[in-house]
Amino acid sequence: MSAAVVSSRDAILDSAGRLFGERGYRGVTVRDIASDAGVSAALVMKLFGSKEKLFAAAKPDESLLSDLDVPASELGATLVFRVLMRRERGLKEPWAMLPFTIQDSPTPDAARAETRERYLAAMATLLKDATPDRRYASTVVALMTGFGEAVRTLGMFDGWDFDDLVAHYGAIVQAQVDACGETRT
Known part of the structure; x- marks a missing residue:
């Protein structure tokens, strides 16, 4: 080409x-x-x-998870920071696109299964989530999807200080990251 x-x-x-x-x-x-x-x-x-x-x-891809090179203790804040930076720069938000990718797909059932598996596999790898149901990966994906959608589509958190929001919501995500780590020890 x-x-x-x-x-x-x-x-x-x-x-x-x-x-x-x-x-x-x-x-x-x-x-x-x-x-x-x-x-x-x-x-x-x-x-x-x-x-x-x-x-x-x-459609959004899980590569937004594969290039994270941060200590596990900073993962929650880093994920939140990236959503907010994409908003600041006017870039597309993969987390906010997930519901559209599935609901509006010409084949919603196939899109749901494929998207869920891609995101869960990538997040489970990132978190080293070995639970049979990938519960921590599932929770973090749900938290980030909701956050991406809330920030971009609903305009939630407008007026919040950037750093305060990273610390606040990052701590919520980080709690699941830390809980996953505790299952490995």
Whole structure:
């Protein structure tokens, strides 16, 4: 692929991820995405084949968990900090996109199972959660999904001091991280 095609593909994925995250699958057209990305709708279709395939390619991924290189004692605050930094920078929020990814998917049951497994596996690996039901990983994923959705969609915590919010909500997440660690000792 040429550099221009790669650049256009990245722009399309960025626009699609943000627009799907804001409006859901049904609320976004290929033309909306193309316009936002500064490309033609024909190019979007050429690169992705269909709106459904574009939605699948633009969905949030668990890589936001794989590049965390912090001590376990800082994990809760780091996860919260990253959500708030993405909000400050106007970047898409993968945690807030999770409900849209599933509910608006053309195949919601398959999307639910696949997304749940990807996020739980990544979080369980990060936490070293060896419980049979991955209870700590499940709880942290739920806390972060709720936080991402509350911050981005509902505008919760507007007016809070950034550092105070990191400390406050980070401590809530950290309690589960620490509880998981206690099961290993």
